[in-house]
Amino acid sequence: MVQQVELKRGLRDVYFDDTQSSNVIGDIGRLIYRGYDIHDLAENSTFEETVYLMMHGGLPTQAQLSAFEDSLRAARPIPQEVVDVIAKVQKAHPMDVLRTAISALAAFDPDTEEVTHEATLRKGIRLAAQTPTIVATHHRIRSGLEPIAPDPSLGHAGNFLYMLLGEKPDEDTARLMDKDLIVHLDHGSNASSFAARVTASTLADLHGAVVTGISTLKGPLHGGAAEGVMKMALEIGDEANVEAYLVAKHDRRERIMGFGHAVYRAEDPRARHLREGSRVLAQKKGQPQWFQILSKVEE
Numbered sequence: 001m002v003q004q005v006e007l008k009r010g011l012r013d014v015y016f017d018d019t020q021s022s023n024v025i026g027d028i029g030r031l032i033y034r035g036y037d038i039h040d041l042a043e044n045s046t047f048e049e050t051v052y053l054m055m056h057g058g059l060p061t062q063a064q065l066s067a068f069e070d071s072l073r074a075a076r077p078i079p080q081e082v083v084d085v086i087a088k089v090q091k092a093h094p095m096d097v098l099r100t101a102i103s104a105l106a107a108f109d110p111d112t113e114e115v116t117h118e119a120t121l122r123k124g125i126r127l128a129a130q131t132p133t134i135v136a137t138h139h140r141i142r143s144g145l146e147p148i149a150p151d152p153s154l155g156h157a158g159n160f161l162y163m164l165l166g167e168k169p170d171e172d173t174a175r176l177m178d179k180d181l182i183v184h185l186d187h188g189s190n191a192s193s194f195a196a197r198v199t200a201s202t203l204a205d206l207h208g209a210v211v212t213g214i215s216t217l218k219g220p221l222h223g224g225a226a227e228g229v230m231k232m233a234l235e236i237g238d239e240a241n242v243e244a245y246l247v248a249k250h251d252r253r254e255r256i257m258g259f260g261h262a263v264y265r266a267e268d269p270r271a272r273h274l275r276e277g278s279r280v281l282a283q284k285k286g287q288p289q290w291f292q293i294l295s296k297v298e299e
Contacts, residue, residue: 042273078101196213
């Protein structure tokens, strides 16, 4: 007799582990990190402080935060050999370049094969610090520009924008980037974090687990959806074209990227902290059309 089983597509309603790092409560639109509501952290914390919270389970003292910030700043540079790898694959998709560079970093990390908790924290600090350097280095190389070395006088978000764009950001822009990093720091067991956990569960090195997560994040039904949203805005081109564009999409039964969430049935709590800042930044940069287009689509 064939046993009847119920398939749980996407692991929906399947419990496979427990965690204290975050709690996503989709029906009421809440996101909690280590017992702290995302709204409180986004408005009152920094990326560095929130990373410390996630790594160590509690908010740091001022002395602990200063030491942690120093360790992140010290770890920002990437080996020249990794820069050379980025240059060789510069024409690839940015996510492909990122996972390739992260994998290459494993060859230079002194703790690559060490899987103790302490070594994993050290590697986590280095990866958190080096990832923005990789992204900025790739952007500048593929744009025909020289990479910019990290500036230790800047915080994590401000330094990323400086390395990316070549000028130090104003306080409001750096703070918006900081909020963006905070609200996307953790989101429970989504597809990419689940995939990374599977790799880590085999006692593979941390770099390998992160590469797995990045590879999964690239998918258009996961992190790649954000790229799809920008492509949609470019296709629309002008706020006046929104209605016709959406009608045509509906008639063809095509997906509207970036709208609707697999978990949140109420407000996505992350959006609240980025919406107004994005509008102001768009005005400041002289490109308000993209915010206007997406706001019209949301209506």
